[in-house]
Amino acid sequence: MKVTLNRLNDDFHFEAKGASNVVVHIDSKVNEEVHGASPMELLLMAVGGCNAIDIVSILKKQRQQITSYAIEVEGKRKEVRQAKPFEAIHVTVFLEGDIDEAKAKRAAQLSFEKYCSVSITLEGAVEVTYDVYVNDRKV
Template sequence: MEITMKQVGSMAFYTKTPSGHDVHVDASPKVGGMDSAPRPTELVLIGLAGCTSMDVVSILRKMKVENYTYEIVVSAERAEEYPKVFTAIHLKYIFKGKELPHDKIEKAVRLSQERYCSVSAMLGQVAKLTYEVVYEEE
């Protein structure tokens, strides 16, 4: 996998992903940016949420789990000193529906975290990664 990123503004950059999608990043005005796009660290958390969510939904689909809504909340703490890496990341998987199959949902989340999500595996090498599953029965 390879990308080429080009500067397109003071602190703004652009790339086209290997899958053909446009991605822009920028910095805040206090460090010379224009706040025209997400920060790279925000995209890291978005990548984490997307990676594990795709795993979980795919696994649940294979388990024939239907009729639920899903969202994930990712909270992160960063070091105070540069390079200000993530030190702790918490994932809250939220499922809403009637008669939710807790055992299947928890298995799907566990498989994503322990086996399939490459972003979780990478970030777990540098940050304390925790998660919980929340059920909102309707």
């Protein structure tokens, strides 16, 4: 897998592309005018996106009817020398529809523990936890 980044201004605005050729804008919050997500925001988005794709895929295969899917990903950071890496990431999944709660819980478990390459990449370095809500009820 390979991505490319090209600088677009005199500051920190970059355009990134991977094999899909989809453009992602990356920037730093140092300036008032921000043109993209920060690398740390992108990492949280990657965790959420990877798990979202897995969970939806698993539930669709089980013929569960998802009418709404939302996810919140929150990272807790620590100070290490001059850096501030994540020490913990918590994901909250919100599902609505005609969905069996046990199937939703199992889909999340499979995603976080077996299928999601992003979450598994972080194992040992960052504690990743999750909660699942189906129709506003925690399962």
